[in-house]
Amino acid sequence: MTTSDNENTPPRISINLDDIKGHEGDSSPGGGTPKSSTGWDGKLRLEKKLELVNPEALSDPEYSDEEQVLSGETIEADEDLLDDYPLDTEEIDCVHARVSSVPLLRLERFTAVARLCLRQNTITEIEGFSCLAATLKELDLYDNLIAHIRGLDDLTNLTSLDLSFNKIKHIKKVNHLTNLTDIYFVQNKIGKIENLEGLTKLRNLELAANRIREIENLETLTGLEELWLGKNKITQISNIDSLQNLKILSIQSNRIRGITGLDNLPHLEELYISHNALTxxxxxxxxxxxxxxxxxxxxxxxxxxxxxxxxxxxxxxxxxxxxxxxxxxxxxxxxxxxxxxxxxxxxxxxxxxxxxxxxxxxxxxxxxxxxxxxxxxx
The missing domain is CATH 3.80.10.10 (Ribonuclease Inhibitor)
Known part of the structure; x- marks a missing residue:
């Protein structure tokens, strides 16, 4: 081990395999290693005191163990991520897989995908989906880095679209998706309900946790059954008389002082209006x-x-x-x-x-x- 002027290196710990108890199937109480129904669960029990190999690292602020430094590795987009899926699969789930570019997934090779889930990735652009237009019905892009709605022009068979937990400020370019029954915009930066005209088959509209101040532009959503508007900045329940099929209204965590605007909702069954200013x-x-x-x-x-x-x-x-x-x-x-x-x-x-x-x-x-x-x- 050498000492240099490079940045500090954390202390290294040496573990002797003889110190590990239970690895070879010891089942005695307190001495064995926990196992799940599938076997080894990875939890090693260490009973002897650990030995610090490089104690000088604790006292020398300039200490650096250059021999242990590993060169950096760049992880490229995984073009083979979906290779295990049969080409006629109807469902693809690719969650938390560090996907940043949809085109690199080469979705065009799949002929029957009806549901595509790409949750918790780093996708910034809605692109590369047109090749699935003939079959795709459910598209889930929850928790990505999308700021603008575009790239959905050909997906006219969609029935469900989830764009929750992104960075969207404006609802645009979805009103041609006339087969939509469910659309989710939870936790974005949307300030206005707009551009939803013509979605007469929509049953569920999720707009919770945005920046909306007024309920508006819902007149044509005559089939709507569930409207979720919690955690916004709404001060009054209004402009929902046309929602004759509405069954659930959630308007929690807003700034509402009185219950209004519900007289013409004959089918309303559930009202969630907690965390407001009702008296x-x-x-x-x-x-x-x-x-x-x-x-x-x-x-x-x-x-x-x-x-x-x-x-x-x-x-x-x-x-x-x-x-x-x-x-x-x-x-x-x-x-x-x-x-x-x-x-x-x-x-x-x-x-x-x-x-x-x-x-x-x-x-x-x-x-x-x-x-x-x-x-x-x-």
Whole structure:
């Protein structure tokens, strides 16, 4: 070992194979090595003290062990990454494989791909997919480095497109994909809902965790059943009257002060509006088919407004300002389908945490779950 003026090299540790216990099948308690159902799991148990080969590295800031330095290696794009797939495969999953260039995957050799998943790679451009246009129905580009939507012109058979966790600022060049039923834009940098006209078959639109301030431009999405808008900057529920088939609306973690705009949604079944600035449940008068209501983490003082909702199955109202057990009985006792309620973190629970759950159970005997506790089995 030599000393030089190069950068520091970390200390090296020498392990004698005689120090390793259990490697040859020792099954004694405490002495054997854990094994999974498939055998060796790679966990070595070291019982002797480790010996430092180069102790001078700890005291000499200029120490460098040049003999142990390995030359750098550049990993090129793996053009053979998909060679194990049969050419008539219908599904390709290439997740977290350091793919940066789709053309280098040579997708043109595959004749029947219906689902292509390229999650968690370093793709910056949507390109190289046109050769799959005749068969491709699901394209998943979740968690890449894509900043612009383009390169989808020929993929008119797509039914599902996932561009979540990218760097997209504008929704563009997707409204010709008229067979889409599901589209995902979660966790991008989108500031406006736009350019979705004509997607009449769309059933599910995911726009959570963006920078949207207003619900708009959804008029033509008449088939939409699920709309996910959580973690944006929306201040009001509006412009959704045309969504006559909407069943699920998620608008959690926004800046909403009141429940509005739901009067003309006859099929709405689930409303998720936690982590906002609500003070009451006014606005649910005409949502007769509601089954699930999540209003947790608001400033609601009263649950008045639920008595008429005969299909209610779940009410999540934790961490509000609800304190009246008599009001809960009045609003919810006759809701025969109700099976789950959450009231923890309210004055109702905080005033007497020991008796709280038993009080709710006696007040709502039909309920099977109170907070995270099952109190009755069906």
């Amino acid at each position: 009451s449940l006014s606005g649910l008068e005409k949502v007769m088919g509601l089954r699930v209501l999540d209003v947790s983490n608001n400033q609601i003082t009263s649950i008045k407004g639920l008595k008429h909702l005969e299909d209610l199955e779940e009410v999540w109202a934790s961490y509000n300002q609800i304190g009246d057990i008599a009001e809960i009985e009045e609003e919810l006792k006759e809701r025969k389908k109700l099976n789950t309620v959450y009231f923890e973190g309210n004055p109702l629970q905080l005033r007497n945490p020991t008796l709280y759950r038993n009080k709710v159970r006696l007040t709502l005997p039909q309920v099977m779950q109170i907070d995270a506790t099952f109190v009755r089995v069906s």
